[in-house]
Amino acid sequence: MTETGGAPDATARLQKLFEGHRLTPTQRRIAHCLVRRAADAPFLSSVELAELAGVSQPSVTRFAVALGFDGYPALRRHLREAVPGGAAPDGDGSFNEYQQAVHAEIDNLRHLASLLADPAPVARAGRLLAASRPLPVLGLRAAAAQAGGFAYFARKVHPDVRLLDEGGSLLVDRVDGAVRAGASALLCFALPRHPREVVDALAYARGTGLTVVTVADSTFAPVARHSDLLLPAAVGTGLAFDTACAPMLLGRVLLEAMCDALPDAQARLEEFDAGAVARGLFAE
Template sequence: MSGTSGAGANGGTGGADSPAARLQALFEGHRLTPTQRRIAHSMVRRAPEVPFLSSVELAELAGVSQPSVTRFAVALGFDGYPALRRHLREVTPPEPAAGTDDRNEYQQAVLAEIENLRHLAEVLADPAPVAEAGRLLAGSRPLPVLGLRAAAAQAHGFAYFAAKVHPDVRLLNEGGTMLHDRVGAAVRAGATALLCFALPRHPREVVDALTHAKEAGLTVVTVADSAFAPVAKVSDLLLPAAVGTGLAFDTACAPMLLGRVLLEAMCDDLPDAQARLEEFDAGAVARGLFVE
């Protein structure tokens, strides 16, 4: 798998012993093709039910052919998909008996997000990847920040706060034919790195834009929902943070928090960050910008 998967490779939901985390551990160390990464990503997102899916069902879930699922299992070192499924069943603890958990779906979604945050805290025990990302972002003038569709809010939030300490932040939150032009303009202005937020469902134009950015010489730092996301192959440093999938629309508390952690790391490499914040605060008071 190309690209550097920083902050650990476990981008699935749940804690270190969750079904998703066990799947991530199984995939680590294997060089997977783009199709195989797609299968792995689908398995992580539906980790609790994967041990009970047929190869045909998994193929439909991932949008690939059934032979691709078989080749994927062989790539992981198993004789075929039945052997892989047998292994997953052996390492998957039994589900709680019916009626033992009376929490409603809203509570369960919140608890799942708490587990995502708990897992992110465990991953950040090694701060080196985030510190490296902060150094790259702080040193880029200008700093383009990309996020489309579901990830647009994450990119906007990061750019809003980053602009208070970084001298030139350029938000790229609209796709279309102008996106490559705006990336190119940032490169011509002196940019050396690009930060991307990438969340499901992953727009094709994000992958295309990151490919263009790398070809133009930018170092791509990506916050994604999984180390097996489609953007992994076009990222130099990928920082995974799981999304919640218990509701009709994904929830992204962990990616948002990881974005704030990146802001902190970037501030650590901007010597005038504190002075800029104090200048902003003084101006806000003078203008009566905020209601006390």
Template structure:
């Protein structure tokens, strides 16, 4: 994928996001929107049947979705997308790559899209301030998202005085959220990736009922957790392999860490203190 192609894909995804904004979409319609954003370069060339198969919904659902956006039907929506899409579908170069290379190129595209979103740093900076000001700070991530939550919590604990990792579900999850709220927490960070466990949606709903402000890193602005989140930061996952790849959500988590450090006046001193202790204990060999 050339820089021009990736730029066109990013622009197409951004235009789709703008098209969906301001519309109250059903869960099925959010699923279609999510699929369209992930396949932004292909959507103007897909039939309603093909889009339905990709999104895992019925063909009439695609038609109703187009009408919900204000079009006469799916053909009218597709004509609109073709008018604003790049002139050529970037198939030739992609066809020359094997499936592993295509997966890597797709992730590069996801990272470019994330870079474009971060041109406006205000949402991440706001999230950083919310996380820095929450004592304790609960960090939630179940199943596929547990690795992202654990990685964030590991590094956050070096600068934040009380980070509580919530990476196991079950009946005690709500209890642990309650305990964090009673201890003074006012925000919760969630990593939410496909497939989205129902338990995460329930946990976020409970967190908000407990008075916590929910910040979520999700694979799409139309993810099932969107309606239970106060500040959602999207970062797409790759879907070209048997299991999704999550380079963009991982990087966005590190960006959030940076923003949180910027909002913590003692962050640098905490890092220097940790480095001194690590050297004294001989923790690392490098």
């Protein structure tokens, strides 16, 4: 799927540019910022990029050199040449800030659609989640809503889903309990800002032998190194609080893939619907 001149292509080019380079944590932070601002990345000054990424201006220069460029101006020229038509983003002010946030989320969804052109990673994730009994689903702070929504629907087709949406000293105990009960995989929703205890919990989970499937905002997220299969879905950053339409939709896509891998999923759904009708559960 090609989005001529749009953010999805720009994001893909940026990610390809970073592949194969051993970046420091600070440099990964800059890379993550560029991916999140893919549409206007070629037009940011080194000072602007440093401010957006929360790093020093010399760090931006070292980042460009680490990628093989003479300096940041050379990197920016490379990014500008990669933009189809060489045009700057529209600056006519036709959209207000609320509309801009919606359009940014539409771009995120288009990018997700382009990633799903290869369904193999999601299909693999669906099989892993379907086979895990029980299935622990982890999401803390900003990601708790995504994890909770997934777990709510997953329980309708999966026999044992365990939501891990509270941190603290009991989190590892709950991971251990899932492992003792026979779990083989763990699903994690990880969104910025990334809680340190989520990173630690994933490292611990992998140490117990669990296969970690993660939905994260970027392949540069700090949870990436502790994930066996990471599925990226960008968040919107144009408002005071991040928006997460793409991660939510990716969660529903994972549910579909899991249902495809559960032979009795349809029967369970029909059983639930029949019970709901008998109880008068929903207003018609």
